[in-house]
Amino acid sequence: MATDTPAAVAGPGAAYKLLLSCPAGLPRSRVSVKFDPSFDRIPHPDSSLEESIDQIWNQRLQENPSLYSGTKFRYGGHASHHNDEPNQEYSVSLHLGLTDYRTFVGTNLSPLWENFLVPSEDDSVCCQHMANPLGNGAIVETSDEKIIVLQRSNNVGESPGYYVFPGGHSEPEEVGILAHQNDVEDVGRLIERVSDEMFDGIIREVVEETGVPASSLTAPIFIGVSRRELNVRPAAFFFIRCNVDSSTVTELYSRAQDGYESTKLYAVSAEELREMRQRLPGCHQGGFALYELMRNAAKKL
Template sequence: MTETGIGSMPDADPLFEILVAFPAGLSASQVHVDFGSSHDRQPHPDRNLEGKIDEIWIDRLQRNPYLFNASKFRVQSGHICFLSLIQRNVITRTNDMESYGGYNYLPSEEGGGDDVCLCLGLTDYKTFVGTNLSPHWENFLNPLKDDIERYIHMSNPLGNGAIVETEDNCILVLKRSRNVGEFPGHFVFPGGHSEPQEIGILSHDLYEDNIELNRKIADEMYTGIIREIVEETGIPTDFLGTPLFIGLSRRILNARPTAFFFVRCSLTSAEVFRFYSQAQHKFESTELNSIPRENLAGATANMPGCHQGGAFLYALMSKSKTKQ
């Protein structure tokens, strides 16, 4: 479903789409992965357009030496993915269930709602810059196709973002520095990407239909978001709770997908600020802010659309708790 960005007028153009939402939050055991080369990006048939990927990357490197290429997980938005949960942590392809936009609902064995399976392939940051972030990014879309095929030529790395709520009920927001590749100077939630290299994935070789690896990738989504919070804010892991997956947002501009997690922090905002100066990746931001959670909806105007979607997912979660 498409939602208008929080804080914008009802008749404003939407800045994000909510691909899937879990207001109650999903634990790691409820999130599954189908990893394979069938979920990779397909090159665009226009060779001139495809050739611009390298040109754009070289130009961006010359203008920003902080950028570097690395592999990323790609969220599938191009093909129908047929999946069925036949036992805990075991995913096999069947012909009776369809997945759209890179995810599929599965019956939960925990009785708390649906599980979800993400269809993931591999891409890299260079291809992301040359497709999604290209000045010609819309040329990579299939305009006459439905959503299943529309994004098949896009890199679509699965970003992650964390709604970190402090002990004094504030939400942490960073202001991005000029050293980053996306939206410098804008406000964002802590986050980045889960990293294939963290679990030893360098290519698809030897990994097709590997059930154990699928579980490791799903777990990396959760360990990866904690790693991003620690690196960007300096908060020690011991003060962070277990992440809950609350949904997927896609920015309309550049078709940028991001998975959002809710994470409770046992520190107050003042205590968090003391750790920020020690953050390993502090160069990626210029300031850390804490926003009272009741004021978050009015503070998203300077956020990229995908992060406005994250704020919307948090609002859904908050409303769900209020009704309980």
């Protein structure tokens, strides 16, 4: 069953909350998307706070003129659906709007990020003024039961030097989305493309970041959404099996990696990863928690 499961660990960068947990794991056929402008960010009523978004972005551009404000899917919540069949299968609908990297830098990554939050137990209300682009991450298990972890380089804007799972973002532009559509027929096709991109996007990220070919990866299984408490950054997590062993993965990475986003690949056991997890950003700590919930559920079957 899909659950809204709060969980946290100590430390400002390590703390996380599980927004959605699917311990049984859901295939593509049971994860849909509701893509609608109602899930876009709501501007903050404080005009000076809104103006700070442009100010921070322009400052970042001066420091790094190559920055690009690409379109991103914004996480606006989810809904779980249950049917009446004896096996009680359920499905999940992710609520997505649109945002962009500029607004992400000016809200979630802003020194003023906490000022954008609204006091509320409802996460979608609490974060309604945040960009909240939905990141993604994959717990990739090799044929010898190791988990792939990357060490981020010091060149990246988020969590330099930290350990992360392969991932990034599903990209609206990959499926031809630059803005919301008004035509009802177009909207139906659009939603189908967005749903596919949730699963295609994570495979693409794993291939690009590890060098492992897509043919060596199983279809992704969706296991939930976590967010780090620091700057409320959300990410969807998937479980993927890889049919090659850890030494082969390491060799593939050495030939594929460009040295920008990550500098090293580790293939570790779940026990070793528990020892490393204090060096995972909060949303990825949540990803590991979702993986452990999935493993524990499988043991009970």
